[in-house]
Amino acid sequence: MKTEILKPIRENIRRAGKLIRAGELVAFPTETVYGLGADGLNAMACRKIFAAKGRPSDNPLILHFSHLSKVEQAAKILPAAEKLFAAFCPGPLTIILPKTKFVPDDVTGGLSTVGVRFPDNDVARAFIKAADCPIAAPSANLSGRPSPTTPQAVYNDLRGKIEIILDGGACQFGVESTIVDVTCEVPEILRPGAITKEMLEEILGEVKVAPTITDKPRAPGMKYTHYAPKVPLTLIESSDDKIFRREIKNLRAENKIVGVMSSQELISKLDEEKIIPVTYGRRSDLKSIAANLYESLRNFDDLPAQIILAEGVEDFGLGVAIMNRLRKAATFILRD
Numbered sequence: 224m225k226t227e228i229l230k231p232i233r234e235n236i237r238r239a240g241k242l243i244r245a246g247e248l249v250a251f252p253t254e255t256v257y258g259l260g261a262d263g264l265n266a267m268a269c270r271k272i273f274a275a276k277g278r279p280s281d282n283p284l285i286l287h288f289s290h291l292s293k294v295e296q297a298a299k300i301l302p303a304a305e306k307l308f309a310a311f312c313p314g315p316l317t318i319i320l321p322k323t324k325f326v327p328d329d330v331t332g333g334l335s336t337v338g339v340r341f342p343d344n345d346v347a348r349a350f351i352k353a354a355d356c357p358i359a360a361p362s363a364n365l366s367g368r369p370s371p372t373t374p375q376a377v378y379n380d381l382r383g384k385i386e387i388i389l390d391g392g393a394c395q396f397g398v399e400s401t402i403v404d405v406t407c408e409v410p411e412i413l414r415p416g417a418i419t420k421e422m423l424e425e426i427l428g429e430v431k432v433a434p435t436i437t438d439k440p441r442a443p444g445m446k447y448t449h450y451a452p453k454v455p456l457t458l459i460e461s462s463d464d465k466i467f468r469r470e471i472k473n474l475r476a477e478n479k480i481v482g483v484m485s486s487q488e489l490i491s492k493l494d495e496e497k498i499i500p501v502t503y504g505r506r507s508d509l510k511s512i513a514a515n516l517y518e519s520l521r522n523f524d525d526l527p528a529q530i531i532l533a534e535g536v537e538d539f540g541l542g543v544a545i546m547n548r549l550r551k552a553a554t555f556i557l558r559d
């Protein structure tokens with residue numbers, strides 16, 4: 224199958240909608256990352272998503288909507304969800320709600336709940352309207368790889384497996400949506416994102432954070448298979464250039480070609496070192512670091528680095544989402 228990257232003009236949006244109604248897959252931009260979409264009420268179509276990504280079938284998909292009136296068919300709208308819709312939708316937030324019988328088990332991995340989201344992206348909204356059904360979509364990467372934030376990144380992972388990628392340019396936020404479960408007594412954040420705990424608490428009152436997010440993996444040496452670049456990554460939870468120099472020296476003594484992914488501030492302090500530098504932005508600008516994070520990781524696919532040393536950021540606000548992804552991408556974690 225030939226994979227085309229198409230400009231989001233009306234004719235192409237219509238073609239994408241038709242493909243969805245025919246039970247096929249389409250990759251599309253959102254404000255967070257690119258999604259790999261299928262008709263969310265068509266079990267056979269949704270199964271194609273798992274096959275194309277190599278995704279385990281028990282990892283549920285999120286349903287994407289363009290309009291609130293369409294949600295009722297798929298999910299029971301709880302009062303907390305109504306408040307969140309009013310405050311943050313469209314936007315980078317997924318709300319977990321009880322599902323209806325119309326949502327196939329293939330979408331939810333057999334769960335009785337479903338994730339609901341309204342992307343804040345004109346191309347995504349036009350595409351969902353053209354398809355005229357909820358769009359089930361995970362991120363449009365091969366399972367285990369960094370999520371794609373450009374059409375080219377989708378192409379690199381899914382070339383030959385899907386017919387079209389709608390081109391919406393680079394994604395605004397760059398990390399996946401915040402996921403909040405409102406089916407429990409106290410709402411719980413299952414994945415951190417651009418809508419922070421503090422923002423949710425303003426609307427809902429008390430909000431918990433799932434232990435899977437806060438449980439810091441025992442360092443060093445825990446292995447992950449998420450968001451991973453093609454070579455091992457050591458996350459250094461510090462901006463101290465002395466620690467980086469020490470690690471670079473040790474690795475160079477083993478004849479390793481060392482890549483460093485970090486802030487501009489740190490890279491400029493390491494300019495004497497023999498490294499392959501990739502900067503993810505300025506330390507003070509977490510928004511740009513989030514937006515550049517996955518592309519920075521993917522940059523190393525085409526560079527000769529044999530190991531990546533990555534600088535951590537402060538674990539607060541949007542930094543929580545960035546650190547969550549970096550820890551999952553890491554093979555080793557070093558702390559001060």
Ligand code: AMP
Pocket residue numbers: 282283284285319331334336337338360361362399402413
């Ligand atoms: P992705 O869009 O690739 O980031 O994947 C969607 C993610 O949403 C899954 O990996 C789950 O963590 C989460 N998710 C989707 N539906 C549910 C649900 N019903 N309950 C809990 N988590 C969910």
Ligand code: MG
Pocket residue numbers: 361362370
């Ligand atoms: Mg994903």
